[in-house]
Amino acid sequence: MTSDFKRPSLQLPSLQMRLMGGILRTQPKRFDDAEAFRRDRLNREPPQAAPIPDSLQLQAYISHERLGEQSVFTLQPKWDGSDWHIVYLHGGAYAEELVSPHWAIIEALLHATGATITVPLYPLAPEHTHREAFEFLNKVNRRVLARTPSQRCVWCGDSAGGGLALAFVQHCRDAGLPLPAHLILFSPWLDVTLTNPEIAAIEPRDPTLSRPGTRVAGEWWAGGSDPRSPLVSPLYGNSEGLPPIMIYQGTADILLPDVRRYVQQARQEGVDVRLHEFRGAFHVFMAATFTPEAKQVYAGIRRLLGTEEHIHHTAGLVKLISWPPIKIAMYMNERARQRHQSRTGDRQTSVNPLAWLAALAALLVLRRRRSRRKV
Secondary structure, three states, rough: OOOOOOOHOOOOOOHHHHHHHHHHHHHHHHOOOOOHHHHHHOOOOOOOOOOOOOHHHHHEEEEEEOOEEEEEEEEEOOOOOOOOOOEEEOOOOOOOOOOOOHHHHHHHHHHHOEEEEEOOOOOOOOOOOHHHHHHHHHHHHHHHHHOOOOHHOOOOOOHHHEEEEEEEEHHHHHHOOOOOEEEEEEEOOOOOOOOOOOHHHHHHHHOOOOOHHHHHHHHHHOOOOOOOOOOOOHHHOOOOOOOOEEEEEEEEOOOHHHHHHHHHHHHHHHOOEEEEEEEEOOHHHHHHOHHHHHHHHHHHHHHHHHHHHHOOOOOOOHHHHHOOOHHHHHHHHHHHHHHHHHHHOOOOOOOOOHHHHHHHHHHHHHHHHHHHHHH
16 A cells, blocks of 8 residues: 655656746745735635636536536536546635636646546635535535446545545545545645644745645634544544545645645555655646646546546647646736735736746746757
8 A cells, every 4th residue: 555656755856847836936925924814815705716718618518507506517528538527626725716727637637537527616715614515515426426426436636625525535434425436636735723743844845835824714614613623624534444545745835744644544544545745846736737747647647547548639729728838827827816816806817927927938948958859
């Protein structure tokens, strides 16, 4: 039950990963100021998910339905897909909506697996707590199992969504419900208290996360319950009897210590859990789908699910939209939009010059590397 991945100390971060990490470090961390975070979220307009990108609309049949007050998107590949069904839960500290980088992850999963992908937009804090989210996910789970056998289902999520996926599958086991074939977790948030003493040494190196505002979000999510309840912080739950778990995690991420602790515990409980660490990679680095590290993640998922024959290669307009410099610009522009919306409540999308400068820098670096290879 040990990881089959090389230890991160044997692999240096790629040029693309270092470039993205440097760009992210030029931006202020969104969770640095707990009071500002609290004020902004308590006074906000109802959160809205980022629009589905054109590249995804060109490649998937997309349906949208409402379960109560919440939206559920289902994506089916327009090419000959597989029979897998992935339920994807987005991150955002349980308090922020689905954003463009999440759609990038979903698009990459579509390419890698050919799966049908269900994306439930679960209720968010501070307006809601984990209780409403579990009620909603129970409904989603019933709908998924009505069309797909549990043996062909995968629950997947990033950050808070990864923690929620694990907590929900623990809940399904306790309730005697059918379990998915696999859990795939990207940089999962497993303990909302963030009290692990090892976090302090990583926090200065983490370009995106910090504890003050994140802890506030965790308190909201607990909604008066013990924040160490397994439904809120699955690190404190029992994992005996869970399906195989694959975790992809960067080392420049304050969530790493709790992930390592969970892996150790789960293995002692007899769970087949594999941790793949990537040296120098930031939180949810697999959203930067053009990096070699992210490509390794999706290649690993292909091997896990046996979907090599369903790999989809982009072409034409989709390939242009998916070009790394364009992806970098979109990623940076989305982060700027989030910061602007947090400060002003204005949902208007504006062009961020720094984002396009970063894209230009990435383009120059890529061209330089390619020219060197030709020499």
